[in-house]
Amino acid sequence: xxxxxxxxxAAIIVVSNxxxxxxxxxxxxxxxxxxxxFSEGDAQWKFVNGELVGSLDSGNGFVMxxxxxxxxxxxxxxxxxxxxxxxxxxxCKENAISNVDCxxxxxxxxxxxxxxxxxxxVTRTTPLAIVETLDKWNTYKIKNEKDHLQVWIxxxxxxxxxxxxxxxxxxxxxxxxxxxxxxxxxTVVSLE
Numbered sequence: 001x002x003x004x005x006x007x008x009x010a011a012i013i014v015v016s017n018x019x020x021x022x023x024x025x026x027x028x029x030x031x032x033x034x035x036x037x038f039s040e041g042d043a044q045w046k047f048v049n050g051e052l053v054g055s056l057d058s059g060n061g062f063v064m065x066x067x068x069x070x071x072x073x074x075x076x077x078x079x080x081x082x083x084x085x086x087x088x089x090x091x092c093k094e095n096a097i098s099n100v101d102c103x104x105x106x107x108x109x110x111x112x113x114x115x116x117x118x119x120x121x122v123t124r125t126t127p128l129a130i131v132e133t134l135d136k137w138n139t140y141k142i143k144n145e146k147d148h149l150q151v152w153i154x155x156x157x158x159x160x161x162x163x164x165x166x167x168x169x170x171x172x173x174x175x176x177x178x179x180x181x182x183x184x185x186x187t188v189v190s191l192e
Contacts, residue, residue, distance in 0.1 A: 029171065029186040030063055039063045040095075043175035052183045054086070054175030062089070062097050064172040071191040074142040074171065077184045080107050080118075082134050084179030087122070090144055091166035097174060099123050103166055105142055105151055105159070107174075107181065109134050119151060119158030127158045145191050 043061025089102035104122040119127035131153040141152040151159035
């Protein structure tokens with residue numbers, strides 16, 4: 001019995017130390033009134049009940065971190081309406097978004113070319129699974145380590161690719177075309 005208790009205490013210490021080390025490298029992105037991100041383009045961005053809401057009638061807009069990221073795990077929640085074209089852009093070369101100069105992880109269930117629908121890395125890999133995301137809260141988990149990019153929606157793997165085009169850059173969230181997208185709980189953990 002004593003051995004069991006000692007092991008339990010040791011396990012608690014290990015878990016506590018692990019939690020501290022993981023938590024210390026975690027950052028929350030796109031917080032209200034923070035000065036570590038900016039917005040560009042046609043979309044209107046505002047905070048409602050702690051959620052970052054992007055909306056527009058036409059055009060394209062984004063919010064982007066000031067900081068550059070290399071190897072990381074990005075997690076967030078998103079809720080798209082049925083008309084919005086949105087996405088998450090990572091390792092962007094400049095302070096602009098494009099599927100050439102960033103990895104674009106798409107949010108657009110009704111994309112005219114279903115190879116680039118939600119879960120795709122636009123123009124680079126088609127979704128491994130179809131996950132319906134319209135008008136409800138969903139999770140994205142994006143792991144980018146060295147040349148390996150993996151993407152999960154609601155814990156379903158949708159992309160798993162190797163590519164050396166982009167090494168490091170800011171992270172951006174997009175609102176394009178027409179409609180509304182909501183984001184919350186955007187966190188990044190360094191894997192370096």
